[in-house]
Amino acid sequence: xxxxxxxxxxxxxxxxxxxxxxxxxxxxxxxxxxxxxxxxxxxxxxxxxxxxxxxxxxxxxxxxxxxxxxxxxxxxxxxxxxxxxxxxxxxxxxxxxxxxxxxxxxxxxxxxxxxxxxxxxxxxxxxxxxxxxxxxxxxxxxxxxxxxxxxxxxxxxxxxxxxxxxxxxxxxxxxxxxxxxxxxxxxxxxxxxxxxxxxxxxxxx
Numbered sequence: 593x594x595x596x597x598x599x600x601x602x603x604x605x606x607x608x609x610x611x612x613x614x615x616x617x618x619x620x621x622x623x624x625x626x627x628x629x630x631x632x633x634x635x636x637x638x639x640x641x642x643x644x645x646x647x648x649x650x651x652x653x654x655x656x657x658x659x660x661x662x663x664x665x666x667x668x669x670x671x672x673x674x675x676x677x678x679x680x681x682x683x684x685x686x687x688x689x690x691x692x693x694x695x696x697x698x699x700x701x702x703x704x705x706x707x708x709x710x711x712x713x714x715x716x717x718x719x720x721x722x723x724x725x726x727x728x729x730x731x732x733x734x735x736x737x738x739x740x741x742x743x744x745x746x747x748x749x750x751x752x753x754x755x756x757x758x759x760x761x762x763x764x765x766x767x768x769x770x771x772x773x774x775x776x777x778x779x780x781x782x783x784x785x786x787x788x789x790x791x792x793x794x795x796x797x
Contacts, residue, residue, distance in 0.1 A: 653705050653775035656796070658722040658768045659742045664753050665760030666717035675717045676792075678758045679708060683793045685752055692732040701795040702726055707778045708790050718760075719790075720778035722768070723749075742767035 664682070666675060683706070684696075691700045703724035710717055728740050746765030753759050768774055779789070 653722060653779060654772050656703075656705075656722070656724060656771075658771045658774065659725040660721075660723040660746050660749070660765055661768045661774045662719070662721040662723060662746070662749055662765045663763060664719040664721075665762040666719075666758050667760050668715070670717050670758050672717075674758055675708065678756050679706070679719060679790065679793055682753060682756065683795075686749065689748070689752065690726060690731055690735055695730070695732075700730060703797065704793075704795055705775070705778070706790040706793045707788060709788070722771070722775055722778060 666678075670678075683702075683704075687696045687701045690702060703726070705722045707720045708717070709720065723745070725740065725742060725745060731740060746767065749765045750763055753763055
């Protein structure tokens with residue numbers, strides 16, 4: 593007489609059970625291309641959105657007449673927190689030097705568009721900015737006496753930056769000769785980096 597208890601406890605390896613397992617595997621395999629397709633679509637959409645954002649920044653900034661192209665380089669191993677703090681402090685100093693603390697408190701600031709980037713390595717912190725010359729009559733007396741041009745402003749911008757402990761060795765400021773090309777370059781990575789377009793230090797009317 594067959595042991596019915598053993599038969600009940602024994603695993604069922606019938607052909608129907610095997611077919612069910614095979615069917616589940618086949619279904620899972622069929623889902624993989626759909627998941628990959630969805631991921632590719634999502635990545636493509638993200639790229640399109642980033643490119644659109646960069647173009648929007650370029651189109652917007654191209655409506656201004658820029659005078660100075662500025663790049664500020666940070667030392668290696670500078671943290672994002674240090675970058676943000678130094679960037680805010682730097683532009684505050686620039687504004688106060690040009691217009692005086694009293695006028696800055698009233699809202700007078702140098703017109704500029706500021707972008708903060710990390711580079712492809714994610715560690716090469718630097719700032720790009722497009723800057724408009726201020727009206728000479730708005731400057732404090734000391735700055736009016738210097739002889740205010742794109743060249744003298746650029747020199748002052750670098751002199752102030754190298755006083756910061758975070759300053760690197762490859763900063764440069766020069767007069768803008770191709771405004772459209774410069775704003776296209778500095779806005780190319782808008783939305784891609786840790787910061788990108790820096791609304792906190794940008795000042796545009």
